[in-house]
Amino acid sequence: MTPLLRLDGISKGFPGVQALQDVSLDVHAGEVHAVMGENGAGKSTLMKIAAGLYRPDAGSIAVDGAATSFAGPADATAHGIHTVFQELTVLDNLDVGRNVMMGHEPGRGPLLDRRALRRAAQEVLDRLGIALDAATPAARLSTGARQMVEIARACATAPRVLILDEPTSSLGSHEEETLFALIDRLKAMGVGIVYITHRMSEVFRLADRLTVLRDGRHVVTGPAAEFDRDSLIRAMVGRDVEDRSHGMVSRDLPPALSVARVTRGRAVRGATLRLHEGEVLGLAGLMGAGRTELARLMAGADQPDSGSMVLFGAPYAPRDVAEAIAAGVVYVPEDRKDLGLVLSLSVAENISLPAYRQHRRAGLLDLAALRRRAADWAGRLGVKAPSPAVRVDTLSGGNQQKVVLAKWLAMAPRVVLLDEPTRGVDVGAKAEIHARIRALAADGAAVLVISSELPEVLSVADRIAVMAGGRVVGTVPAAKASEESLLALAFAEDEVAA
Amino acid sequence: MTRARLAQGGIFAAFALIVIALATASPAFRDPANLVNIGRQVAILGIAACAMTWVIILGEIDLSVGAVASAAGVVTAMALAAGLGPLAIPVALATGAAFGLMNGLLTVHARVPSFIATLVTFFIAQGVALTLTTGQTVLFSADWFRWTFATGGAGGLRTAFVWFAIVAAVLWWAMARTRFGANVHAVGGSQESARMLGLPVDRMKIAILTGTGALMGLAGMILIARIGNARADGAIGLEFDAIAAVVIGGTRLGGGYGSIPRTLVGVLLIGVLNNGLAILNVDFNTQQVIKGALVIGVVLIDRWTRPKEA
Numbered sequence: 001m002t003p004l005l006r007l008d009g010i011s012k013g014f015p016g017v018q019a020l021q022d023v024s025l026d027v028h029a030g031e032v033h034a035v036m037g038e039n040g041a042g043k044s045t046l047m048k049i050a051a052g053l054y055r056p057d058a059g060s061i062a063v064d065g066a067a068t069s070f071a072g073p074a075d076a077t078a079h080g081i082h083t084v085f086q087e088l089t090v091l092d093n094l095d096v097g098r099n100v101m102m103g104h105e106p107g108r109g110p111l112l113d114r115r116a117l118r119r120a121a122q123e124v125l126d127r128l129g130i131a132l133d134a135a136t137p138a139a140r141l142s143t144g145a146r147q148m149v150e151i152a153r154a155c156a157t158a159p160r161v162l163i164l165d166e167p168t169s170s171l172g173s174h175e176e177e178t179l180f181a182l183i184d185r186l187k188a189m190g191v192g193i194v195y196i197t198h199r200m201s202e203v204f205r206l207a208d209r210l211t212v213l214r215d216g217r218h219v220v221t222g223p224a225a226e227f228d229r230d231s232l233i234r235a236m237v238g239r240d241v242e243d244r245s246h247g248m249v250s251r252d253l254p255p256a257l258s259v260a261r262v263t264r265g266r267a268v269r270g271a272t273l274r275l276h277e278g279e280v281l282g283l284a285g286l287m288g289a290g291r292t293e294l295a296r297l298m299a300g301a302d303q304p305d306s307g308s309m310v311l312f313g314a315p316y317a318p319r320d321v322a323e324a325i326a327a328g329v330v331y332v333p334e335d336r337k338d339l340g341l342v343l344s345l346s347v348a349e350n351i352s353l354p355a356y357r358q359h360r361r362a363g364l365l366d367l368a369a370l371r372r373r374a375a376d377w378a379g380r381l382g383v384k385a386p387s388p389a390v391r392v393d394t395l396s397g398g399n400q401q402k403v404v405l406a407k408w409l410a411m412a413p414r415v416v417l418l419d420e421p422t423r424g425v426d427v428g429a430k431a432e433i434h435a436r437i438r439a440l441a442a443d444g445a446a447v448l449v450i451s452s453e454l455p456e457v458l459s460v461a462d463r464i465a466v467m468a469g470g471r472v473v474g475t476v477p478a479a480k481a482s483e484e485s486l487l488a489l490a491f492a493e494d495e496v497a498a
Numbered sequence: 499m500t501r502a503r504l505a506q507g508g509i510f511a512a513f514a515l516i517v518i519a520l521a522t523a524s525p526a527f528r529d530p531a532n533l534v535n536i537g538r539q540v541a542i543l544g545i546a547a548c549a550m551t552w553v554i555i556l557g558e559i560d561l562s563v564g565a566v567a568s569a570a571g572v573v574t575a576m577a578l579a580a581g582l583g584p585l586a587i588p589v590a591l592a593t594g595a596a597f598g599l600m601n602g603l604l605t606v607h608a609r610v611p612s613f614i615a616t617l618v619t620f621f622i623a624q625g626v627a628l629t630l631t632t633g634q635t636v637l638f639s640a641d642w643f644r645w646t647f648a649t650g651g652a653g654g655l656r657t658a659f660v661w662f663a664i665v666a667a668v669l670w671w672a673m674a675r676t677r678f679g680a681n682v683h684a685v686g687g688s689q690e691s692a693r694m695l696g697l698p699v700d701r702m703k704i705a706i707l708t709g710t711g712a713l714m715g716l717a718g719m720i721l722i723a724r725i726g727n728a729r730a731d732g733a734i735g736l737e738f739d740a741i742a743a744v745v746i747g748g749t750r751l752g753g754g755y756g757s758i759p760r761t762l763v764g765v766l767l768i769g770v771l772n773n774g775l776a777i778l779n780v781d782f783n784t785q786q787v788i789k790g791a792l793v794i795g796v797v798l799i800d801r802w803t804r805p806k807e808a
Contacts, residue, residue: 053694074696089691091684093754102684102695110676 002065003028004192005050005081005161010059012045019045022059023218025211027161027192032183034195034207034224038236038454038487042216043196044086047165050194051083052076063160077103082154083163090138090146097121097134100152124156128182143266144175151182155191162186163194166288168202180206198286200229200491214238233491237454237483253278256446257316257329257415259298262307267293269470270307275415275446280437282461282478283450286490290470291450292334295417298448299331300324311415325354328414332404334423334450340404341392348374348388351407377406382432398429405436416440419450434460454483466490509748509760509796513767520774527777534654538724540769541648541658542567542717542733544762546740548669549710551761554744555673556706557686557753558605558612563714564736565623566597568729570718572627575728578638586643591715597623598711602704612707620737627730636728647723658720665713670758682706686753742789743768746796767792 003026012020020042027033037043048054050061052070060067063079070076076083090099097118098105106116121134130148132141141149147167154162164183168176183193183206195206203210207224212235219235227235253276261270267290275281283291296302298309300318309316311327318324321331333340341350351374352359359366359373375388381402385395392403401421408416418437422430437460441447451457457464458478465475466489474489521528546563553560570593577586597619604615630636644650650657673679685692685699692699717736722728747764749756768789775785 072696073694077696085694089688089694091687091691091754093683093687098680098684103697105677105680107677110678112675112677112680114675 001028003062004064005194006062006065007046007050008060008062010046010049010056010061012049012054012056018216020049020056020216023213023216024059025050025194025218025221027194029160029190029192030187031208032187032193032195032206034197034203034210035213036196036198036203036210036232036236037213037219038198038452041213041236043213044165045216046213047083047085047163047194047196050076050081050161050163051085052081074103077157080158080160081163082159082161084147084150084154084165084167086165088143088146088150090141090149092137092139094138095134096125096132096136096138096141096149099138099149100124100134100156102153104157121152121156124152128152128155129185130178130182142175144178147175147179148182151179155186159191161192161194163196165196166198167195168197168199176202198491200232203232212236229491233484233487237487255310256312257298258310259294260308260310262294262297262304262309263470264293264297264302264304267470268297268304271467271470271472273465273472273475275448277414277446278441278444279462280441280447280449280460282457282464283448283467284452284454284457284464284486284490285467287452289467289490291467292419293470294467295331295419295448295450298324298415299329299417301331325411325413328412329417330408330411330413330415331417332408332419332421334420340407341400343393344391346389346391347378347383347385347395347403350392350403351377351388351410354407354411373410374406377410378403381406381409381436396429398425398433401425401433402429402436405433409436409440413445415446415448417448417450420452421449422451422453422456430456454486457486458483509746509763509767512792512796513763513770516767516774517770520770520778524774524777527774530654532773532777534656536766536769536773537654537659538648538656539773540765541656541662542720543736543739543743543768544662544765545665545713545717545720546736547743547761547765548666548758549713550740550744551747551749551756551758552669552673552682552706553612553710554741554749554751555686555753555756556682556703557689558703558707559741559751560601560616560707560710561613561737562597562601562616562619562623563710563717563740564733564738565620565627566594566711566714567717567721567733567736568731569597569623569627569630570594570715571722571728571732572630572636572718572730574715574719575636575638575722576630578640578643579636583640586640587719590719591712594715594718595708595712598708598714599704601711602707605707606700606703612703616707624730624734631728631730633730638722638727643719644723644726647719649723658724661716661720665716666758666762673758678702678705683754686755688754739768742793745793748796 006026008024010020010023023042023046025046035043045054049056052073052075061069068079100121101117105112106120107113118134125132125134130152132145132148138149167179187193197203203224209221210224210227211221212219214236219238255274256277257275259271259273261272262268263270271290271294285291297304300321300323316327318327348371352370355370356365359369378388383402383406384399392400422433437447437449449460458481461478463475464478464481464486465472466486468490526532550560550563570590573593574586574590577589582589601616601619604610604618605612646657647661648656648658673682681697681702684697685702689699717733721732743764744761745751746767747760749760771789775788
């Protein structure tokens with residue numbers, strides 16, 4: 001049988017990363033083909049190629065056995081291939097009906113028939129068994145309902161292939177069931193479904209076949225029945241666990257920052273965590289597990305709905321980031337370009353930014369002292385720049401990240417929260433940053449390192465906490481952890497939710 | 499929805515209140531002849547505000563409308579003075595459209611925010627108009643032209659108002675009844691999503707900014723037809739009144755929400771206010787303060803009554 005969609009030997013690179021290398025995937029009518037892999041395995045890139053958003057550097061795409069290429073998302077849609085992305089594209093300012101029928105509104109010529117539109121949208125919703133009124137403003141929908149609207153839109157024009165990119169990442173369990181029922185119905189209609197996920201239970205509940213990607217390469221494809229949980233995790237992790245750069249055993253260190261049953265929205269649901277002085281605590285978990293959201297609560301960037309925090313024995317409830325900094329807690333966000341650096345300023349100015357208050361003389365900034373301090377910290381972190389006066393946007397990613405770290409470490413923080421400190425950083429700079437993180441802990445600071453790279457967590461942390469579904473599901477000494485055991489914990493959400 | 503309706507109701511209430519206050523304070527204001535006056539006075543503002551509504555719902559802004567209308571007026575007056583006759587009409591529309599196209603190309607292809615792009619066009623259109631007129635008033639005599647675009651009509655109805663009514667009706671209809679118009683809301687809601695959904699975002703921006711320019715060509719013609727001569731600064735300041743009218747109507751500056759009827763309320767409100775305050779002999783500078791206070795009042799009401807983001 002000819003597959004509805006076949007991607008053959010797809011490669012795609014971005015500056016600095018080879019996201020996909022010779023990956024193939026096909027999907028037949030009436031089957032669910034699950035695509036699995038760790039964060040960064042290349043799943044989303046592959047889907048964006050199938051959706052016409054990216055053009056592959058190499059490889060071919062065939063629809064119904066006929067080779068083709070997609071000029072853009074509209075072209076993929078015209079071929080019957082619809083994609084529901086993780087970042088939902090439901091437009092809040094329109095009603096459900098307009099969203100469902102977007103791009104194929106009924107009417108004659110340039111005219112729009114709003115009544116027919118609403119009727120057609122309602123028919124699509126009813127046919128799919130989605131209990132939504134086409135006239136409801138989209139702004140009022142829950143995340144789950146938005147997902148349904150997104151799928152209904154894909155189904156408004158008899159799709160051949162439906163690609164779902166981690167559709168349950170923001171759904172509650174009863175919403176999940178509705179989604180699964182919908183997928184079963186679509187399957188019965190003969191739609192081929194590509195289902196991207198990293199949740200085990202979904203794979204075994206839904207998938208007919210599955211493909212595992214790792215580091216942008218194809219690992220294995222086979223009937224879902226031939227896999228079990230362990231073999232799947234082995235296929236996803238694959239590589240040997242790297243050498244530990246240290247073998248510290250967890251000691252009885254005094255607690256620095258404790259978090260008890262904090263909750264915020266859907267992202268953090270009763271997380272408990274204890275961070276000790278002089279230790280590096282790794283925070284692992286899958287995308288959407290709530291790690292960044294938890295760190296933002298600890299950093300004062302957001303406030304918890306409930307739960308409590310204690311900092312060095314005193315109640316800690318920062319109302320904003322400034323209060324947290326004053327209390328000695330600094331947060332280094334993941335997105336250094338947007339949040340961590342002012343790209344148009346110099347290295348020295350960036351490092352000095354948070355310290356202006358401490359370096360004043362007669363109400364004016366003591367620029368000489370600031371410059372000395374900045375040069376000192378840039379040197380300590382090994383920032384490779386011609387001079388502290390050059391603009392940070394002229395530096396490499398690794399050096400920019402060192403500037404971000406220098407900025408915060410110069411504040412002599414007692415608690416440091418690092419969110420993906422080495423993302424997009426080359427290997428050499430990574431090692432230097434890791435060494436600096438270790439030195440920081442050795443000096444007595446409490447350090448939290450969020451990382452999606454398990455080898456990084458394993459090599460830099462003393463203990464590793466794993467989050468899933470907004471909770472901390474386990475904490476293990478790094479010396480006793482392995483990538484397999486951490487992933488197994490990260491997938492534990494499946495059991496918790498069930 | 500109900501809160502949004504309330505906010506809209508608030509605008510109407512404010513409008514009614516202002517009209518009642520002015521009518522009580524001034525017999526000249528309630529004279530029917532003055533009503534005709536207001537209608538004629540709001541024509542240019544109305545056309546600019548209706549076009550601006552499209553631009554703002556799309557998520558952009560056009561600061562050049564006043565300068566473009568002025569420049570188109572100057573070019574048209576010179577064309578009439580040179581004896582081009584009816585050919586002056588396409589010249590006016592083309593002048594406006596050319597500046598609008600410049601806005602569109604700068605915004606889309608040079609990736610300059612429309613705020614900057616249209617500011618640039620503002621300066622260039624002003625410069626062109628000043629260069630052409632060397633700062634002088636351009637005189638022309640073409641009674642047919644003045645009749646067609648401003649002074650003609652019977653009873654209380656003037657052609658200037660008729661043009662405004664036509665533009666408002668067409669732009670209203672097009673937004674409510676065509677795919678293109680419906681998609682403007684989609685783009686304004688989220689450009690990124692609209693792109694992912696395959697909408698021709700760039701082409702829509704160019705079309706709308708160019709169309710706005712062409713309509714400013716029409717506004718320029720009405721402007722010079724009303725007075726009988728053209729000046730390089732004839733419609734400067736129109737951009738702010740137009741934006742104010744759109745915002746007072748409740749169209750959101752961020753894009754995605756709004757409609758032409760809402761803008762019409764804003765236009766009438768500003769028109770009535772300008773007219774009434776002038777009749778009451780309120781000093782021009784004080785008028786500006788009152789207008790400013792009104793805009794901020796309406797924006798605050800809109801924020802308080804808008805449903806909280808989910």
